[in-house]
Amino acid sequence: MIYNYITIEGNIGVGKTTLANILAEKLNARLVLEQFSDNPFLSKFYKNPEQYAFPLELSFMAERYKQLKELIHTRDLFKSLTITDYLFTKCLLFAKVNLPDEEFRLYQKLFDIIHQQILKPELLIYLHAPVNKLQANIKKRNRSYEQAIPDEYLFNIQEMYTNYIKQHNIKAVFVDASNADFINNPAHVEVILDILSKEYEHGQYYTSLP
Template identity: 35%
Template sequence: MHVAIAGNIGSGKTTLAKKLGKQYNWDVQLESVEDNPYLKDFYEDMPRWSFHLQVYFLNSRFNQVSRIRESNGGTIQDRTIYEDCYIFAANLYKSGYIAERDYQNYLELFKSMIKHVQPPDLLIYLKADIPRLVANIQKRGRDYEELIRIEYLKNLNQHYEEWIGNYKLGKLLVIDVNDMDFVKNVEDEAYILEKVDLEVNGLFS
């Protein structure tokens, strides 16, 4: 069982991943954030560090997927390798932060990797509008994230809507979290867990 959570920065992926890992006794594969050597530099100077950051994330995610394939148990993954390419790298390229030559190099690397990747059995997409994302980002208080521009989040959301709208790699569960607080509100948490449980049980039937 491989379940992955997709969503923009601040949508609640990591929190939900930990909750589901505990609920189902799954291995939790989190995004490499705290030990990422490029993230702080990226938010300070996107044109200089975009390519470096995306290659780091792509390699990190590919290693995650390899570990998931070798695992015999269930795994919950915070963000997918598809988002690295179709959302983040594509957005940075279209925004002019990654040069054409570097972007084509990145795409060739992604194509080589994706041949060895199996999509998750279930993809959970946390849909959140900009006010919710900004509130969550401010709440967790990472210094470097204070530099994130609203326009950057808006562009990412547009890429997510397009990607999710055409997602056909496996089962998809979309959860609108705009009016939810599944950290503090027990009812919201129970609602999400129930929806996920129905999908997970459906995979076994």
């Protein structure tokens, strides 16, 4: 394996956690998954975003920082590769969408201090799917608090991700996940494994699934 640390990213419902789990098993990798199910503000945020956006984003940033900070201080002697299903920068992107300007400026000051201490992945796999596909996946996994997410919100998140990656010239492979089925179609997983077998210069690359 060329890489020691890779990240799978994408919009809500695109399948990043599913893919991260499959890759970790196949590659005997250390897996770091975002912890969201026990966040006390998440369901409240979807019901009342204006009231709960700021505590939600702060709590997510604290949890992500705790998880990723440990990567620097701990080593797994039996697993040389680490896979995560989120970028720490996700904090800033979601905050930009969810917070009013004054709160976002305060949030960004905190983010800038913390971000410097976080290990950056060597390669980003970004799964991209249209909003209608995301909504179908969200309905299928049936988390009650997600069922009323508007299309516009998903579109804004998508735009925020793609613009950030391109503006910062992050080493990333965009994968068209419009027809992705990583659980039932081994060929789709093979495409990702092939990506991970290659070295890339900084910049963005694009591929699709068969």
